[in-house]
Amino acid sequence: MxxxxxxxxxxxxxxxxxxxxxxxxxxxxxxxxxxxxxxxxxxxxxxxxxxxxxxxKYDIFLEKFKDIDEFYLSFIPSIPTDLSASEKILLFYKGQMTYLRDVLGKDFVHTIYTSALALTMNEDHYLTNQNRQLYQIIHSYVEEGIQRNEFKQEFSADYISMLITRCMRGTIYDWIIFRERLDPVVEIHHMTSTILDGLKVK
CATH class of the missing domain: 1.10.10.60 (Homeodomain-like)
Incomplete structure (x- = not known):
């Protein structure tokens, strides 16, 4: 090298x-x-x-989000491959929120997310860009769940992914609002489990 x-x-x-x-x-x-x-x-x-x-100055946010997404990618190998899609999603979110809470910290997360909201939201905005690694990871788990008949077939992978990623964004913003009154690791599990239960084939 x-x-x-x-x-x-x-x-x-x-x-x-x-x-x-x-x-x-x-x-x-x-x-x-x-x-x-x-x-x-x-x-x-x-x-x-x-x-x-x-x-x-917006590129500073892009740079940091790319760093964060690199962590998410590095976390994937720690998730057992023999779990159900729902279990993988819940483990991934647990890892994500633990990283945000314990490594980046609520003040830092508050800064990057609330400042990002000051920008015009469009399809290229990094928080909503579906090409972002974070969204691609969730989408792959959802597709796996559909293929294994774990999730209801009447819903598309895009729709299910949208619902699940809303749980993630909602948890982060509620954490910013409620701060110490809300633990994002606990909240993401409760919210996402509820959504996933409604999407599963009975």
Missing amino acids: TELTSRQIKALETKQNLLEKGLELFHEKGFDNVTVESIAKACNVSKGAFYVHYSS
């Missing part, structure tokens, strides 16, 4: 610094009140240096 040059290492450090400082400023001031110039200034670099790494 080729070793990185000192210049490449410096560039990676600058990109990471811009990411962390940008998220910190979003948390302190709100997404709309933070400019590219203010992020660059806080990192002691020029606006031009910012644009070398990110095309806009």
Whole structure:
């Protein structure tokens, strides 16, 4: 493996610094009140240096969500293959919410999700983009459940996936609203189990 040059290492450090400082400023001031110039200034670099790494301040969110999705992918091998689709979904969500609660923390999650809502929601918005790894993982489990006749055949994989991912987003936003009064790991299990029970073939 080729070793990185000192210049490449410096560039990676600058990109990471811009990411962390940008998220910190979003948390302190709100997404709309933070400019590219203010992020660059806080990192002691020029606006031009910012644009070398990110095309806009929104790209900071994209970068972090990609990091989060990489964790989700790395978690998949820990889920036993002989479980039902419903059990796999519940285990995956347990891992996801444990990661958000115990690793990222509620303040960080509050920052990235509420700031993301300040942006125009369209089909390309990362929170709703169905090409995102998170949604692809859930969709694959749902397809598996349909093929094994675990879920009712009258519902499409897209529809079932939509219902299940709404459980995830709803849990995250309720956690942001209710904070310590709600444990996302417990809540996601209760909510998703209820939905899954209604989708199963009796």
